[in-house]
Amino acid sequence: SAVISQKPSRDICQRGTSLTIQCQVDSQVTMMFWYRQQPGQSLTLIATANQGSEATYESGFVIDKFPISRPNLTFSTLTVSNMSPEDSSIYLCSVGGTGGSSTDTQYFGPGTRLTVL
């Protein structure tokens, strides 16, 4: 499977600011996704990051709050904008269609633990 890294691994931010999270993969992948895991909860899909076009957002998530970029097949960013304490979560990127594996199998990065004060 691909090696996936995320930066930063954790951060503590002030209310009203924005944070950009980077996801880097060591090989080209077909699909990239962003998930949120609120404290003690399961994972919720935020959006599918599409290479060269706008991301596809799930119900309840909007581009103004979570702008996403994917300039190529190995890299994506998620920005959490105008943060509030309710945005405190772990944000994870995942990839599918890597190393010949089927695109329905996703591999996850280590996550970014965000705390908003």
Place this chain on the structure above:
Amino acid sequence: GDSVTQMEGPVTLSEEAFLTINCTYTATGYPSLFWYVQYPGEGLQLLLKATKADDKGSNKGFEATYRKETTSFHLEKGSVQVSDSAVYFCALSPTGGTSYGKLTFGQGTILTVHP
């Protein structure tokens, strides 16, 4: 829409005990099914998968069988170790349509294994 339901935790076992974590799903068609594990402070790791009815996924002593008739994918291990303490997530992915490749997760089950 698609959904995944896991047995409620937390689950606490002694080392070498038998483990079962129940997982049932609701989906259109024939999704792929997965178990992921999240160790403390880490991201998710794929534990095993099955893509069609009666398939058995296995890894690290864990097994799960895709049961279409009962829409279930229960996770089992014959003898757990302290190092198996983690959160286990059952998930499904549609195999077609506009939701192809998108994972739907269960709520997670916390497993604690004592020496």
